Amino acid sequence: MLAITGLVAGYGRTTVLHGVDLAVPADGVATVLGHNGAGKSTLLRAALGLIRPRAGTVTLDGEDVTKLPAHRRVRRGMAYVPQGQQSFPQLTAMENLRLVADGRKDGRAALDEALDLFPALRTAGGRGAGLLSGGQRQQLAIARALITRPRLLLLDEPTEGIQPSVVAGIQRTIMELSRRGGLSVLLVEQHVGFALRAAERYYVLEAGRVTSSGSGDVHAEAAVRQALSV
Structure with a gap:
């Protein structure tokens, strides 16, 4: 590849x-x-x-x-997840994901698939991204990248x-x-x-x-x- x-x-x-x-x-x-x-x-x-x-x-x-x-x-x-568990901290976890999913023809399905891979994000979806644990922020960063279906x-x-x-x-x-x-x-x-x-x-x-x-x-x-x- x-x-x-x-x-x-x-x-x-x-x-x-x-x-x-x-x-x-x-x-x-x-x-x-x-x-x-x-x-x-x-x-x-x-x-x-x-x-x-x-x-x-x-x-x-x-x-x-x-x-x-x-x-x-x-x-x-290509999709890139840089070091440091980057996200938009002022937005909720779900808002971070929807920023990527919105506007894509398959955005809803891609979002659901990402949440299936990282079910902890469903529970934490309403929390501010800046308040998530390091592990949750990393899962969020990977999930955002996967929504683009790289x-x-x-x-x-x-x-x-x-x-x-x-x-x-x-x-x-x-x-x-x-x-x-x-x-x-x-x-x-x-x-x-x-x-x-x-x-x-x-x-x-x-x-x-x-x-x-x-x-x-x-x-x-x-x-x-x-x-x-x-």
Whole structure:
């Protein structure tokens, strides 16, 4: 679904990514692991077009989108959930969801499907988004992205600062969406066990370079931890 080849990107005079190669399988999950500052969030931003690459290509479902701005990539089926459980805090959880659903032909159905995936949002729908727990805000952010019915979902550390029970629920949701088909996921994550259980492919990023990659299963955990410890 997504192929990144020789990607070089950064900010100003600072180069953050140095020739990154990565692929996300169709209807599957690929995960990127690495320490803070490795370039993981920059990779997602470059994939979406929020940062213009200095070299390399980004291909979405066979189409070269390297030169397309972010809004045109979104129209082609990309959705991005940035780090930080972002929402409109002055609105209720349900109002946050309806902002995305309203105006879409399938908005009501997409909203109901998102609430089925995250039933806690039904209960908390009337609460201000700024009053939700961290886990509920993260579920809200993912649900908003899913209402757009993306073909490719970019998730930036969805488990950061969230209680283990909610982490398990988010993991189940990601795996369920992948099994249903029609959605690929590029997941940036620091929790190794979660990342490898959810993904078919993993990539370890260190100082803007892929230093290790392989099949994403629990048997790879020792190799990944070794790569991260270097």
